[in-house]
Amino acid sequence: MSADQEKLITELVGKGLAGDMDPINAIEDRVLRSKAKAALAKAKRAAKTATTAAPTEEKPATETIAETPPSDNPNKKFGKMIEDTFQGSLDAELNDTHIQLKPDNWFEIAKWLKSEPSLYFDSLQCHTGMDVGENMLEARYNLHSMTHDHKIEIRIAVSRDKANIPSIEQIWRIGDWFERETYDMFGIFFDGHRDHRRMLLPEDWEGYPLRKDYEVQETYHGIAIPKVKVGWE
Amino acid sequence: MGVIHGEEMVLNIGPQHPSTHGVLRLKVKTDGEIISEITPVIGYLHRCFEKHCENMTYDQVIPYTDRCDYLAAMANNFGYVVAVEELMELKVPEKVEYIRVIMAELQRIASHLLALGVYGLDIGAFTPFLFMLRDRERILDMFEMTCGARLLYNYMWVGGVSHDLPKGFVETAFQFLDYFEPQIEEYNNLLTYNKIFIERTADIGVLPADVAISYGVSGPNLRASGVKWDLRKNDTYSIYDKFEFDVCIGDGGQGTLGDCWDRYYVRMLEVKESVKILRQALAQMPKDGDVHQALPKKIRPPKGSIYSRTETPRGDLGFYIESDGSPIPTRVKMRSPAFTALSVLGELAGGWMMSDVISILGSLDIVLGEIDR
Amino acid sequence: MGMLENRFQDNVVVAKLDKLIGWARSTSPWYFQFGLACCAIEMMAAAASRHDLERLGMMPRSSPRQADVMIVAGTVTMKMSLRVKKLYEQMADPKYVIAMGSCATSGGPYWQHGYHVLKGVDIVVPVDVYVPGCPPRPEALIEGLLKLQEKILDERPLTRKMA
Numbered sequence: 001m002s003a004d005q006e007k008l009i010t011e012l013v014g015k016g017l018a019g020d021m022d023p024i025n026a027i028e029d030r031v032l033r034s035k036a037k038a039a040l041a042k043a044k045r046a047a048k049t050a051t052t053a054a055p056t057e058e059k060p061a062t063e064t065i066a067e068t069p070p071s072d073n074p075n076k077k078f079g080k081m082i083e084d085t086f087q088g089s090l091d092a093e094l095n096d097t098h099i100q101l102k103p104d105n106w107f108e109i110a111k112w113l114k115s116e117p118s119l120y121f122d123s124l125q126c127h128t129g130m131d132v133g134e135n136m137l138e139a140r141y142n143l144h145s146m147t148h149d150h151k152i153e154i155r156i157a158v159s160r161d162k163a164n165i166p167s168i169e170q171i172w173r174i175g176d177w178f179e180r181e182t183y184d185m186f187g188i189f190f191d192g193h194r195d196h197r198r199m200l201l202p203e204d205w206e207g208y209p210l211r212k213d214y215e216v217q218e219t220y221h222g223i224a225i226p227k228v229k230v231g232w233e
Numbered sequence: 234m235g236v237i238h239g240e241e242m243v244l245n246i247g248p249q250h251p252s253t254h255g256v257l258r259l260k261v262k263t264d265g266e267i268i269s270e271i272t273p274v275i276g277y278l279h280r281c282f283e284k285h286c287e288n289m290t291y292d293q294v295i296p297y298t299d300r301c302d303y304l305a306a307m308a309n310n311f312g313y314v315v316a317v318e319e320l321m322e323l324k325v326p327e328k329v330e331y332i333r334v335i336m337a338e339l340q341r342i343a344s345h346l347l348a349l350g351v352y353g354l355d356i357g358a359f360t361p362f363l364f365m366l367r368d369r370e371r372i373l374d375m376f377e378m379t380c381g382a383r384l385l386y387n388y389m390w391v392g393g394v395s396h397d398l399p400k401g402f403v404e405t406a407f408q409f410l411d412y413f414e415p416q417i418e419e420y421n422n423l424l425t426y427n428k429i430f431i432e433r434t435a436d437i438g439v440l441p442a443d444v445a446i447s448y449g450v451s452g453p454n455l456r457a458s459g460v461k462w463d464l465r466k467n468d469t470y471s472i473y474d475k476f477e478f479d480v481c482i483g484d485g486g487q488g489t490l491g492d493c494w495d496r497y498y499v500r501m502l503e504v505k506e507s508v509k510i511l512r513q514a515l516a517q518m519p520k521d522g523d524v525h526q527a528l529p530k531k532i533r534p535p536k537g538s539i540y541s542r543t544e545t546p547r548g549d550l551g552f553y554i555e556s557d558g559s560p561i562p563t564r565v566k567m568r569s570p571a572f573t574a575l576s577v578l579g580e581l582a583g584g585w586m587m588s589d590v591i592s593i594l595g596s597l598d599i600v601l602g603e604i605d606r
Numbered sequence: 607m608g609m610l611e612n613r614f615q616d617n618v619v620v621a622k623l624d625k626l627i628g629w630a631r632s633t634s635p636w637y638f639q640f641g642l643a644c645c646a647i648e649m650m651a652a653a654a655s656r657h658d659l660e661r662l663g664m665m666p667r668s669s670p671r672q673a674d675v676m677i678v679a680g681t682v683t684m685k686m687s688l689r690v691k692k693l694y695e696q697m698a699d700p701k702y703v704i705a706m707g708s709c710a711t712s713g714g715p716y717w718q719h720g721y722h723v724l725k726g727v728d729i730v731v732p733v734d735v736y737v738p739g740c741p742p743r744p745e746a747l748i749e750g751l752l753k754l755q756e757k758i759l760d761e762r763p764l765t766r767k768m769a
Contacts, residue, residue: 146446174447177576198276202276249689250668251639277683284721367654383648
């Protein structure tokens, strides 16, 4: 595209953003007209994300000004309580969506979360494994309280070479099966689990399927596993 | 005369067995007829649902969610679609909400009918199975009228539904409800208050409420133990707050609170409540509206993650979805209610006899497609 | 008796033994209910009151020794494939296999990224009739069974097959 064409398109996009579509529609050359329309669509999308980004950028500014009132968001509130009770266990700053913990004293924290009367998280709703890239694996716990009806999400990140997290299956009994499944799919080891073996895949399967770099094995008991069914594409 | 202890025998039930609800293998340690330990082995139907989700776009995932819990496919679609819409903060038109609730409640009736019929079949009663399947066929006829499929629909899309209700659907539905309500009485006479059925199911497999919560049991299994927890009321999604219905809990009607008979009875009561909701929804539904109006051109949720739950006939179905802004999800985890229900079998079945194990397993109402995904 | 009615004079019956055996085997095959996944529900619906399978003579049997036809309904996974083979070997001759549904035919919707799914049950057992669909309607399954009956009628079990 030549320089004057680029300049012309920028001008037309400016007019189009202001609401004036006639100059673009009046272009004789079909290729140039379509290029202008594509550039206008891109500019509109960029403008929309800029406006949605702007309010969130303002929020931290107002938060630092008015930091003293305690946050109502459960993740922030309970994250602060965890930090007060068990120093040094947070792995990242408090935020709205989750609480990031270090794996070291997770078992004690979990026991406290279940037994503390104002929290009383008696049900582990969901346990997810994640491959977050950069050689890190994560285990995410969604906890919920039936009595107080509040919920939080806790994330624990470990590296692939030393993927060990304390097991909480004695606290929430469903953790038994959830952790076995996460071990099966991701290869995260849960220390202290009384029955640590694969759940869904056969015992002699190789590899952990839900990791992003998983390569399926060639054969299983003599049955060849084709990578893609030949001739079906 | 003392007790004679024989040697312990390890028996294998399944994975192919007419009385299991799919391919489930139970490793049972028995001492004569009494069971000392039971271990479920699953994974015979692991179809790599979560790996497929990481390679398909958001709307291509919907048929795969159908096939997880194949007895209540509409409910699975509903759960997934509610989660994605919450992530995208998308609002759907009112007619779509009504259609979704109608389909979900019809599916609840169909799924419970099958569960109760198959439970009777496991115990040995063949007639209620045939009667309940006959009524279920009428519901499947209604689904076929709307979207063309009998079992796996791909009906609820992100932002709408795939087909509008055809002409005559509301009349057919009312006719069905008028025919069906007296049938519930017939089922009660045949099976629910049948003396043999009560002997086989009352006081067996009692699940205390705190054990149930620790094991994550939900849905009718939890409500039968006396816990009043229904996601349609406690954590409302869609337009369930516009309808009046009760949350049915077990009360130990024929035995202890939380036994197999309670789990059966709660499902029967839920069918009645679904009929109530259906009557209200069919009457209140707006007549005109475009169901494809809010379908997004390209489904691209913003970066973030969400965990959202809905109430399916088996319990709370949770979807944990993580998105990185692209049209393909990074991770979709399906937390199925049958997974947690099966995990409690080991606790429930110790000390009972072999035929009681079949009774307990049937009352938990599991579907292996959902457990193994 | 439809085939043989009003065919012969007097009391001498002439028939090819092959055809007679084929006729006797094809009617009333008892099926081995091997329901694995969603197709199993359609198989159950085919056996229920609306699309009655029993009027065709087919009875569900749970033991492989008593069955003639194995209907593999649903997805076969790697973990299950060894059991499918074992159960097939336990069935008594003559035995036939119907692959019901797309998953049993060729892997179904899981053909691309299913690392644990067997792409078609014909990798482990020889299949006679394929019934496509996801899931196939009960009427489609009945058509598959009728096609199997036709196939059995045309079989010639007594003639030596040239290699």
